Amino acid sequence: METQIGQIATLIGDPVRALILWTLLDGSAYSATELAISTNTSPQNISMHLSKLVQADLLVAEKQGRHRYYRFSRQEVAYAIEAIAHLIPNEKQKKMVSHQHHAAVAHCRTCYDHLAGKTGVAIADSLLKQRVIISKANNFELTSKGEKWLLQLGINLPEVRQQRRIFLRPCLDWTERRYHIAGALGAALLDLMLEGDWIRRTRHSRAVIITATGEKKIQEYFG
Amino acid sequence: METQIGQIATLIGDPVRALILWTLLDGSAYSATELAISTNTSPQNISMHLSKLVQADLLVAEKQGRHRYYRFSRQEVAYAIEAIAHLIPNEKQKKMVSHQHHAAVAHCRTCYDHLAGKTGVAIADSLLKQRVIISKANNFELTSKGEKWLLQLGINLPEVRQQRRIFLRPCLDWTERRYHIAGALGAALLDLMLEGDWIRRTRHSRAVIITATGEKKIQEYFG
DNA sequence: TTAATACTTCATTCTGAACTTAACTATGAA
DNA sequence: TTCATAGTTAAGTTCAGAATGAAGTATTAA
Incomplete structure (x- = not known):
């Protein structure tokens, strides 16, 4: 043992x-x-x-x-x-990895450079429901309706498409056990939210905080 | 980190x-x-x-x-x-260290060879209250009233006293953050309970189970 | 087919950390 | 005092296992 x-x-x-x-x-x-x-x-x-x-x-x-x-x-x-x-001696570090931390991370966090957690999954669900994206052969695909929708949101689609990386891919969320949006589009969505102050990164953690503005905007666009 | x-x-x-x-x-x-x-x-x-x-x-x-x-x-x-x-791969081992395990250990376990956990602390409290033992200078002492009480319980005091080890000492319970009875007397009390089938040891664990008999007897003697 | 990418396997090297031997401090007993 | 016990500290040795280099398999693209 x-x-x-x-x-x-x-x-x-x-x-x-x-x-x-x-x-x-x-x-x-x-x-x-x-x-x-x-x-x-x-x-x-x-x-x-x-x-x-x-x-x-x-x-x-x-x-x-x-x-x-x-x-x-x-x-x-x-x-x-x-x-x-939790055993890390440093006082500051200890607070950082508080009991709330895990829940926070599970709730809303950036997975690599896109939004994961409950919010990330909810956004993916909403986009699927609005038929901005559709699920096809274990992959996500952007619809023509979705293109307009994203442009309206303020995302420079041609620029995002120009990036070398995969444009759009599903990424499994471990705690939620469901998919959220990764790839260049996922990153672009995260950037938009950070720049528009919908969400803010926390220091030393992958968890992000949803601002009051963000709360409203997310409700407006993703329901 | x-x-x-x-x-x-x-x-x-x-x-x-x-x-x-x-x-x-x-x-x-x-x-x-x-x-x-x-x-x-x-x-x-x-x-x-x-x-x-x-x-x-x-x-x-x-x-x-x-x-x-x-x-x-x-x-x-x-x-x-x-x-x-909990990460130990072996199936049998995994069950042994189940989620209930920690609670069980904290509740009633043998600390070295005496009874610890909630029950151990409760017994120590009861004995102090009944003035079987008294707390003196960070130590426990047996009273003359306590001697009779223990003999009546069926403990062979002279024999316990004859052992080389310390007769009676307080032992801090980590989860309860309170003291219970260790030393030769603590061991003798544990032996009595095991022999009288008040409690039973569980395999592969320090936790002990209180039997129906034990429940009654403990209530009777320790309240 | 050829080439490139993604990843693994094996033999070898090398370093950090556990252990040993030895010497030292502190408390308690004779 | 002297001896014994409990424990620490320091220097030297040894070895497990991480990293490296070389070679291999499997998949995809040209």
Whole structure:
């Protein structure tokens, strides 16, 4: 028993693996390469670390073409990471990872650079309902009606389309277990909200705060 | 942030330290030598590990004569250990450390070889109230009234007194933050309850179950 | 087919941290 | 005092495991 606790703690303890887990704490799945970049290590090394985490059943891998996406195998993993985070001695850090933190993160947070959490999922639902986007073959697609709608909202669609990255893709929200909007369009929506002061980023956290303006605007546009 | 999570996880991850923490999970304080024996390592080594745990504010040390007693600095440490324990892959183990487990342990458990938890504290309170024991200079003392009372209960006092260990000492209950009865007398009380089938030990856990008989008897003798 | 990308596997190197040996301080007992 | 016990500190050694380099498989694109 205690040896197993030690094994798991050791697994979490490695700097690279801790960073992997911290990254995955936002609930989304990341490919091995993405994790290698964000942890600043080699593909071989990240592969080694990921396989150890999978073997211990902390992560699960999902194969998609030549990519492998990694995410938490279950909620308990996130809980454990948070429980450890609560032990960080620094006073300021402790407040940051307060008991409310997890709820906050789950409620409304930026996943990579797009809006996730309850709000993110609700927005995706609303856009699907308004037929701004439609779900097709495990993917999202923008409708012609949606194009007008987004332009009206103030999004420079041609510019967003010009970006190298994927324009629109669904991203699974871990706590909500439902999809929200990622890709260039997801990022553009987040930017719009930040610039219009609908929401504000909090320091040292992925959680975002919805402002009074935002409350109204979100209600207006997304219901 | 993530580096700090890693540091703490690494701290917990070492086999010796994991065993220390697992031992301390019962809520009582242990001396450095006691921990060295239970973890089967050298005094120098345990000292090194303990100092690391104290420096990280996972443990606190209390000096008492030439002894140093170590215990958790705060509840969060136990929570983190339990959260990690929940990640143990083995199915049987997972059930053992269920969500109810912590409550059970806190409610009624054997601390070393005496009764701790809510019940242990309640018994100590009752004995103080009945003036079977009195609190004197940070210690418990048996009254003459208490001697009769214990003999009537069926405890062989002379035999208990003959043991090498300390006859009666208060032991701080970590979750209840109050004292219960340890020492030879505490052990004798526990033995009596086990033999009389007032309580039963559970497998793989420090928690004990109060039987129907026990419920009645405890009510009768301790209120 | 060829080339490129995504990822893994294996053999090797190397470093950080646990443990050991030894010496030291502090409290208590004879 | 002297001896014993409890514990810490410092220097030296050892080893597990993380990182690297090289080579391999699988998928997609040209």
